[in-house]
Amino acid sequence: MELTKNLTLGIYFPGDTTLHCLDPRTKIAGTTGLITLLLFTNNYTAYTFFAAFALALILAAKIPLGFALRGLRPMLPFLAMMWLFQIFFQKPPGSEIIFSWWKLTATDGGLHMGTLMSIRVLLLFLLTTILTLTTSTVELTDGTEALLRPLQRLKVPAQELALTMVIALRFVPTLAEEAEKIIKAQTARGVDFGRGNFIQKIAQLFPVLLPLFINAFRRADEMITAMESRCYTGGTGRTKMKVLRMSKNDYYSWAVLLLFALMQIILIVKIAPPF
Amino acid sequence: MEYLIEFKEATYTYKSSFVDPVQALKQIDLRVKRGEFLAIIGPNGSGKSTLARHFNGLLTPTTGEVLIRGISTASSDPEQLKAIRRQVGMVFQNPDNQLISSIVEEDVAFGPENLGVPPKEIRRRVNHALAALNIFKYRRESISHLSEGQKQLVAIAGVLAMKPDCIVLDEPTALLDPFGRRQVLESLKKLNREEGIAVVFITHFMSEAVHFKRVAVMDQGEIKSDGPPDDIFTRTALLKAAGLDIPVSAQLAEELKGKGFPMAPGILHVEELVNSLCQLKSKI
Numbered sequence: 001m002e003l004t005k006n007l008t009l010g011i012y013f014p015g016d017t018t019l020h021c022l023d024p025r026t027k028i029a030g031t032t033g034l035i036t037l038l039l040f041t042n043n044y045t046a047y048t049f050f051a052a053f054a055l056a057l058i059l060a061a062k063i064p065l066g067f068a069l070r071g072l073r074p075m076l077p078f079l080a081m082m083w084l085f086q087i088f089f090q091k092p093p094g095s096e097i098i099f100s101w102w103k104l105t106a107t108d109g110g111l112h113m114g115t116l117m118s119i120r121v122l123l124l125f126l127l128t129t130i131l132t133l134t135t136s137t138v139e140l141t142d143g144t145e146a147l148l149r150p151l152q153r154l155k156v157p158a159q160e161l162a163l164t165m166v167i168a169l170r171f172v173p174t175l176a177e178e179a180e181k182i183i184k185a186q187t188a189r190g191v192d193f194g195r196g197n198f199i200q201k202i203a204q205l206f207p208v209l210l211p212l213f214i215n216a217f218r219r220a221d222e223m224i225t226a227m228e229s230r231c232y233t234g235g236t237g238r239t240k241m242k243v244l245r246m247s248k249n250d251y252y253s254w255a256v257l258l259l260f261a262l263m264q265i266i267l268i269v270k271i272a273p274p275f
Numbered sequence: 276m277e278y279l280i281e282f283k284e285a286t287y288t289y290k291s292s293f294v295d296p297v298q299a300l301k302q303i304d305l306r307v308k309r310g311e312f313l314a315i316i317g318p319n320g321s322g323k324s325t326l327a328r329h330f331n332g333l334l335t336p337t338t339g340e341v342l343i344r345g346i347s348t349a350s351s352d353p354e355q356l357k358a359i360r361r362q363v364g365m366v367f368q369n370p371d372n373q374l375i376s377s378i379v380e381e382d383v384a385f386g387p388e389n390l391g392v393p394p395k396e397i398r399r400r401v402n403h404a405l406a407a408l409n410i411f412k413y414r415r416e417s418i419s420h421l422s423e424g425q426k427q428l429v430a431i432a433g434v435l436a437m438k439p440d441c442i443v444l445d446e447p448t449a450l451l452d453p454f455g456r457r458q459v460l461e462s463l464k465k466l467n468r469e470e471g472i473a474v475v476f477i478t479h480f481m482s483e484a485v486h487f488k489r490v491a492v493m494d495q496g497e498i499k500s501d502g503p504p505d506d507i508f509t510r511t512a513l514l515k516a517a518g519l520d521i522p523v524s525a526q527l528a529e530e531l532k533g534k535g536f537p538m539a540p541g542i543l544h545v546e547e548l549v550n551s552l553c554q555l556k557s558k559i
């Protein structure tokens with residue numbers, strides 16, 4: 001079991017395209033805006049337009065298409081189930097029966113609802129994948145912190161949240177490495193991982209998770225001492241080495257996004273669902 | 276002359292409701308001057324870590340006091356405590372549990388960011404610290420790609436970026452391979468020589484302590500002796516009593532002296548032993 005190799009959390013596809021170099025605030029806020037728009041989209045024409053836009057983003061970021069789409073694969077079985085469920089159990093008023101089998105009947109309305117929903121979920125994941133592929137975890141946390149900072153007046157602990165995220169990401173490889181070591185040690189003692197029924201598999205996890213948790217608490221304790229020693233006293237009075245700055249390209253991106261949003265809204269309003 | 280760090284009859288007792296109180300420090304009197312290069316050695320459980328935690332106010336003495344440039348670490352003013360922690364940087368044993376960010380330069384910036392240093396100045400200090408520890412080329416690298424020794428250098432750079440007067444290191448080499456150990460030691464020598472930063476290096480490796488200009492031996496919560504290394508390591512009886520290993524060269528010289536051979540005093544390193552033996556040979 002090679003945990004450290006299969007770890008794709010926060011995968012970043014390094015590059016120096018315009019999309020990579022945009023201010024993370026632009027990318028995070030932009031993605032959030034696009035996702036909101038997606039939730040209102042309800043017809044095939046608008047979705048086609050949306051997919052074309054997502055494709056353009058992938059091309060602009062010089063990410064191989066297959067690489068970007070690969071992240072969607074684990075969701076496919078789940079999506080297929082949801083799709084079938086919608087086809088057979090959603091019967092919007094005025095829809096016609098297209099197919100019936102045993103006690104189940106499928107309607108055209110259900111088929112469209114299922115298909116539209118699947119496209120929506122796929123596009124949603126594709127958009128977040130584009131964000132994480134073009135933005136490093138450090139930029140992501142910096143951007144989130146900067147965007148949440150105005151909320152600090154409402155007692156939202158933006159700095160603390162961002163720092164928590166930084167530390168969590170920092171420990172992902174460390175803990176994965178440690179888990180791997182524990183698994184190897186347990187294997188040497190005769191535990192056969194991945195064998196047996198479901199209950200046995202769950203039982204096999206305990207001797208791995210328990211030491212991992214105990215060590216994590218010890219680590220956290222040492223980490224707090226180290227942070228105190230490095231003058232950390234909470235968010236107030238801190239400065240940042242990297243100051244985020246919007247460039248010309250960020251303003252252009254905002255213009256493009258607004259234009260796209262406008263056209264989407266027109267498509268959503270003017271075209272009757274589902275086409 | 277004003278001392279940088281001054282322990283005045285400091286004692287420390289761990290109290291907990293589950294076990295009997297443990298007196299980990301007994302009457303510690305220790306003074307560290309600017310630019311000193313000091314090693315503290317002692318066997319397991321002798322109170323080294325407890326002592327280390329008194330240098331920057333992580334622990335405050337039960338009785339007596341610890342002064343950093345004349346200011347007590349027991350001061351209740353948070354600004355003064357911050358100032359003390361800036362002046363006395365602390366590096367711990369496990370680099371994995373003291374690095375905060377996954378990117379090298381971001382981690383080094385953590386200290387100055389906490390101090391509210393302006394962004395441009397932070398960048399300058401971070402670059403300087405990385406260059407001083409010879410890890411500038413790894414600045415954009417992920418921490419998890421570095422060796423343990425390199426991680427420890429990042430931890431030292433993080434302290435250096437706060438512009439400290441003194442760096443205290445609690446067994447920083449215990450988890451490192453011999454190469455990493457040498458890297459850390461050489462870097463500290465350089466910082467001491469070129470930037471005049473005082474170094475307090477806690478270890479149980481004799482072979483490391485011999486590189487320092489001053490060595491203090493701790494045992495059972497007390498400082499049993501304190502002086503230049505050739506003084507300390509040739510007092511084999513004292514080291515044996517503290518359960519510490521004596522450097523092999525020193526032990527051999529001592530035993531030869533016991534057999535009546537005229538050995539030079541203060542032999543520590545292999546080269547000194549060889550020189551002394553060669554002189555013996557030429558006399559015969």
Ligand SMILES: Nc1ncnc2c1ncn2[C@@H]1O[C@H](COP(=O)(O)OP(=O)(O)OP(=O)(O)O)[C@@H](O)[C@H]1O
Binds near residue numbers: 297298323479
């Ligand atoms: N949190 C604690 N509570 C109670 N007793 C403690 C605590 N920490 C340390 N001690 C005791 O204080 C004494 C000194 O411990 P300390 O950790 O300072 O020694 P050390 O020289 O650093 O040892 P090592 O070489 O193992 O790191 C020991 O007897 C230890 O058992």
Ligand SMILES: [Mg+2]
Binds near residue numbers: 323325
């Ligand atoms: Mg210790």
